[in-house]
Amino acid sequence: MKIGLAGQPNSGKSTLFNAFTGARQHVANYPGVTVEKKIGWYASNGENVEVVDLPGTYSLTSYSPEEQVARDFILREDPSVVINVMDASNLKRCLFLTFELMEMQAPVVLALNMIDLAEKRGISIDTQKLSGLLGISVVATDMKTGRGKEELLDTISALADSSGASGGIGLDYGEMEPLLRDIESRVLAETPHLPASYPLRWLAVKLMEGDSEVIRLVASAHPSPEDFTADIEQLRVDFESRFDEMPEIHIANRRYQEADRIARSCMSPGQARRLSWSDRIDKVVCHRLMGPVVLVAVIWLLYYLSIVQGYNVTNYTWPILAQIRSWMEVLLPGAGFIEIPIMRAFGLWFVDSINALLNYIPIFFILFALIALLEDSGYMPRMAFIMDRLFSRYGLHGQSTLPMVLGGIYVGGCAVPGVMACKAIPDERSRLATILVIPLLNCLAKVPLYVLLINIYFASHKVWAMFFISTISLLLVLPISKILTLTVLKKRPTSPFVMEMPPYHVPTVRGVLTRAVERVWLFVRKITTIVAAVAVVVFILMRFPGISEERMAHYQEEKHKAVSSFIQDIEDTDYADAIDPDNIMAFIRYWSGYKNARLGAGGGDAAKAVNEKFREKDPELYEIVTRQGKDGMIAYRAARSLERSRKQLLMDMKNEQIHNSFLGWAGKSLEPVTRYAGFNWRVNVALLSALAAKESSVATLGALYESDERGESLEKRMASKETGFTPLHGLSLMLFMVLYPPCLAAAIAVKIQAGGTRWMLFSIGYSMVLALGVAVAVFSGGSALGLSGFQAMWLFYSLALTLTVVMGLVRNRPDFGVV
Amino acid sequence: MTLDQLKPGDEGYVQKLRSRDRLGRRLMDMGVYPGLRIRVIRNAPLEDPMEVELDGYYISLRHEEARAVEIARK
Ligand SMILES: Nc1nc2c(ncn2[C@@H]2O[C@H](COP(=O)(O)OP(=O)(O)O)[C@@H](O)[C@H]2O)c(=O)[nH]1
Numbered sequence A: 001m002k003i004g005l006a007g008q009p010n011s012g013k014s015t016l017f018n019a020f021t022g023a024r025q026h027v028a029n030y031p032g033v034t035v036e037k038k039i040g041w042y043a044s045n046g047e048n049v050e051v052v053d054l055p056g057t058y059s060l061t062s063y064s065p066e067e068q069v070a071r072d073f074i075l076r077e078d079p080s081v082v083i084n085v086m087d088a089s090n091l092k093r094c095l096f097l098t099f100e101l102m103e104m105q106a107p108v109v110l111a112l113n114m115i116d117l118a119e120k121r122g123i124s125i126d127t128q129k130l131s132g133l134l135g136i137s138v139v140a141t142d143m144k145t146g147r148g149k150e151e152l153l154d155t156i157s158a159l160a161d162s163s164g165a166s167g168g169i170g171l172d173y174g175e176m177e178p179l180l181r182d183i184e185s186r187v188l189a190e191t192p193h194l195p196a197s198y199p200l201r202w203l204a205v206k207l208m209e210g211d212s213e214v215i216r217l218v219a220s221a222h223p224s225p226e227d228f229t230a231d232i233e234q235l236r237v238d239f240e241s242r243f244d245e246m247p248e249i250h251i252a253n254r255r256y257q258e259a260d261r262i263a264r265s266c267m268s269p270g271q272a273r274r275l276s277w278s279d280r281i282d283k284v285v286c287h288r289l290m291g292p293v294v295l296v297a298v299i300w301l302l303y304y305l306s307i308v309q310g311y312n313v314t315n316y317t318w319p320i321l322a323q324i325r326s327w328m329e330v331l332l333p334g335a336g337f338i339e340i341p342i343m344r345a346f347g348l349w350f351v352d353s354i355n356a357l358l359n360y361i362p363i364f365f366i367l368f369a370l371i372a373l374l375e376d377s378g379y380m381p382r383m384a385f386i387m388d389r390l391f392s393r394y395g396l397h398g399q400s401t402l403p404m405v406l407g408g409i410y411v412g413g414c415a416v417p418g419v420m421a422c423k424a425i426p427d428e429r430s431r432l433a434t435i436l437v438i439p440l441l442n443c444l445a446k447v448p449l450y451v452l453l454i455n456i457y458f459a460s461h462k463v464w465a466m467f468f469i470s471t472i473s474l475l476l477v478l479p480i481s482k483i484l485t486l487t488v489l490k491k492r493p494t495s496p497f498v499m500e501m502p503p504y505h506v507p508t509v510r511g512v513l514t515r516a517v518e519r520v521w522l523f524v525r526k527i528t529t530i531v532a533a534v535a536v537v538v539f540i541l542m543r544f545p546g547i548s549e550e551r552m553a554h555y556q557e558e559k560h561k562a563v564s565s566f567i568q569d570i571e572d573t574d575y576a577d578a579i580d581p582d583n584i585m586a587f588i589r590y591w592s593g594y595k596n597a598r599l600g601a602g603g604g605d606a607a608k609a610v611n612e613k614f615r616e617k618d619p620e621l622y623e624i625v626t627r628q629g630k631d632g633m634i635a636y637r638a639a640r641s642l643e644r645s646r647k648q649l650l651m652d653m654k655n656e657q658i659h660n661s662f663l664g665w666a667g668k669s670l671e672p673v674t675r676y677a678g679f680n681w682r683v684n685v686a687l688l689s690a691l692a693a694k695e696s697s698v699a700t701l702g703a704l705y706e707s708d709e710r711g712e713s714l715e716k717r718m719a720s721k722e723t724g725f726t727p728l729h730g731l732s733l734m735l736f737m738v739l740y741p742p743c744l745a746a747a748i749a750v751k752i753q754a755g756g757t758r759w760m761l762f763s764i765g766y767s768m769v770l771a772l773g774v775a776v777a778v779f780s781g782g783s784a785l786g787l788s789g790f791q792a793m794w795l796f797y798s799l800a801l802t803l804t805v806v807m808g809l810v811r812n813r814p815d816f817g818v819v
Numbered sequence B: 001m002t003l004d005q006l007k008p009g010d011e012g013y014v015q016k017l018r019s020r021d022r023l024g025r026r027l028m029d030m031g032v033y034p035g036l037r038i039r040v041i042r043n044a045p046l047e048d049p050m051e052v053e054l055d056g057y058y059i060s061l062r063h064e065e066a067r068a069v070e071i072a073r074k
């Protein structure tokens, strides 16, 4: 048995859904659209009942994907019961949807939810009378406390058992009735199969309403579709000229009149006003001056708690992930002197890739919980209310605020939750624009490269350079979004900004936590599996074809040289026999084991215990690693130099491996183009490796600028290796990173939220072109004009600022056919 | 006159919706229909959009869209 929950947003559907199903639920997406599909189960008299939490809708037209999803469910999936959840205080307005459900001949049960709030306002509703007038069952509920739940469950079972007897009154559309009857008989005669799957009356009303989806549906079953469509249009035009009212407005009007009549006769009005404390909160939250202040404070708190505090939490969770890595180190085949088994290299690479992502879970959990808190409290629409004017100038939407904040409107966000949060934007064009620009904001993972470059090339202007990079991304995002809106997205449908400002609610702990866990889980499932797959591909690209056989022979020779020079050095000491030249790794493992154990032990008794343990294991080696006596010291020095040679060899091999990999080739073959942006092949490789995850850029640079034993910082190494680099190179690279295509996880998020691989590819492609274009313009332009990096920085800033202002002035108001 | 011309605190009655496109439908769905008493609560900090009260509940809409709602002052 299957039941559905329909109702206005914020009427308490999800609360009821949770109360019914408990933990037995599952979130997925409806195919092809970005609407979340929530399914849960509960047992009723031994039968398993499937519950679907439909998206919140005010009516069931075909204008929005949410409404279409809800409508398709009711018409096509044949639910045994549809629970119409409504806010009892708003009976009149909510009945609008109820009439539509009854017209679809859905087996409706009305849940008058939030009855507690209605009673607080002094509203009382005669459910018996209401039930009589509507011809369907009505149950008053308070889902926060569970009041009315049992009665509702019983009513559902009873209706499901009586199968098919949906009941419910039909609505009288007054002057339109004769026309509706004509259409009904035409449909019945001309498309005889249709009424078996769709209620005839509903088809007629929708045709008169001009519902494009239903017109198409009937026309496609009609022998002469063009004639039929034209006839319907003619009927609509005739109706309007005769009654001076558009048919769809007449229909809606009749529904409201009827709703008004019914509501009046079974409800005592109470004080119809919204809860007064909701008004009082709004006086501050939407205030001309206080509103923006509160908004900034909320955003700051969101950043602070999730990014800053969440990052602190990762200090506690990271050791768990690190532990998994060290288990893997033990499990995987061991490393040789210079031979790293491919299974080992791959295993560790894989764990590192996944760990890098899993490390964000605490941040995401806090973030998702806070968002759920904001959503349930009712603050979101206020945020949109305040920001809409600014954002709508750039083709975005009031409800783009939260996604942009999450994406990193200043510094330190993450595109993944940012793109995910775009779901709430009800206007398709703005939603796509927001999804496409969010990856250009400053996510957390871009920051290490900024810091690196600023420290090398803008060391004397650190504060200014940091200010530049933090604010430039917004100055690029706004005009880019406007340009996308005017070009690629021009044809996309846009919706009017008519948004309910619901009263504030105190969110429930359970509701908030459920949502946070649900979303983290969705993230882990969707993103991690794909990142894992791509980690394999990137590994192959970075490793193959790799070092040639001759070169490998060369490295083998180097190895033998290092080992034999070591053996020579210890020949005259007491330890000449302690180390077997054919099993040099035994010594190296012993030594690094000792070093790690001492590091972990700290000082005092623990250190003593470690010493004791290693002495027992091998007294001779112990004397070497602890430098005992003259011979011990000599052997220790020899071992140090052996270790140094090994490290150098491994580093050289790694460098050569990248050099000779597919990625290295790509980096080199891109050089003729990227030269104009000031990037050499090493920078190219670093940037290419960042395609999977942006953090990789700095890690790859670290591998490319090999360190010598003095342990210089990467800043120093990069500066000394790239002597030809100037601050202009640094600036061009930073701007490239700002506009860099979404990382893998973000690209997947784009695919999910934009509803298609096409958009994902577009998002990657356009930002790639843009990034390269800007980097080339800055570098080549700056060089041609003889500008210093710092001058070029501010010239670019003023250009971006000008473009932002200019694009804000371009008019782009949707035309909703106001007559 | 139309709704966008009302100032915060003003009241009026909805007379007619003048939009052919989805805007008219959307307004209807959100409970704006002829005969309803409507009161302007406030404008957003940057002037647009506006918040109005309809019969005990509240919606916000852009002035551009409010132009489609014809109002009779009482
Ligand atoms: N007082 C009260 N609050 C409720 C009731 N049902 C839901 N809520 C609250 O109303 C808000 C919106 O509920 P939700 O289930 O998310 O609505 P949905 O948008 O229809 O899924 C949440 O903050 C709930 O805690 C109820 O019966 N009484």
Ligand SMILES: [Mg+2]
Binding pocket: A013, A014, A056
């Ligand atoms: Mg919900």
